[in-house]
Amino acid sequence: MSAQRLCLIVDDEPAAHYVLANYIGQNPKLKLVHQCFNGFEAAEYLRENPVDLMFLDIDMPEMTGLELLKQLDNPPKTILTTAYSEFALESYDFGVIDYLLKPIYHPRFEKAIARLFDMYPKNDPVSDNRSHISVKVDSHFVDIAFDDFLYAQSYGNYVKIFTPQKTWLATITTNELEHNLPSDRFLRVHKSYIVSLGNIESRDRETVTIRGEKIPVGITYRRELSERLR
Template identity: 60%
Template sequence: MINQTFTCLIVDDEPAAHYVLCNHIEKNNALLLVKQCYNALEAHNYLKENVVDLIFLDIDMPEISGLELLQLLKNPPKTILTTAHSEYALESYDYGVVDYLLKPVSTSRFLKAVDRALSYTKITKAEEEPEILTVKVDGRIYDILLKHICYIQSYGNYVKIFTPTRSYVVAITTQEIMHLLPGSQFVRIHKSFIVSLTRVQKI
């Protein structure tokens, strides 16, 4: 169901940490991993154009630390910090993080942190997530149910919204329309394509 899928992002400079977190995420039906970043700058660039529900964020990374990344983001997603250094624990909560995981991350501790994060996210979604996308096509206003959208394709300063029955060409950029779509339901898989997670059958 739509309200049971939460998109997540891993940000860590260690491949071994990605391996562990990916295994944990794959076993959790509530989570969908949409991106893996190996430094904070890559994650910052991704989050400027994409919305996710949850970040698994390493603290100690070269050039830009995980905590510095949170400072750079205007509205950071719910964040679970992952690190091998326990001395950051108290400082990390000043950044509004949901939980703090020490490496190596155990399954039981991972599940507890995710349950806490999703409980916050569910409340936010219930209050804020829209069910309808309102667009203007050739001077006419259309209300499109989000659950009817299959995917969206970019054409420069326009996008084409595809539903099972018809398509809509709208004068808006891909980045602009991403900000109108809930991250739990849509993911940008390519610079020109946004897909509805409810329509994904295989990855």
């Protein structure tokens, strides 16, 4: 993926396009590639043209933003825009990054973009100095410092992230979490577990121990674990 994130605006209001296009143009990490004025145009465009980030209005005639998300098999990362905060709360059911309440102010826009880049791996060329990961918990995002991250466990459609202070139940898949953690500090040791290598206290053939908790090590992960702990 290129250093610049390719952006799509989907909104039925020309004024919203003007504001978002202006803000996108001010951020060197973003590039506006297309603008759509309804959900049907957006669905057609996305079938042939993948983008990294979609700014999507919720309240549009004929097809709402949420209806568009429902019909997309693999929607891009999305920041929802709306004039009505009650709709924004519902949007979290669709795994969006953030929502912007209209009128959209530039500092709030930049905060949402920072949240986007928090989700990329450390080896990403535009985001290689992260000290934490941002994950969605309930209806808001929580920043978890890498230094506090002990291990993670799959839990249905969620992931439990264990820290010394508490356990977070995050709306993210184990695969997504793995790809968004720095590979020099974290390792998948089982289909259901990711561990912080620096917090491993001991290990045997089938487990590692972190804070007294024994974590299983899958057969296919043992060789890489051994190599990483040499």
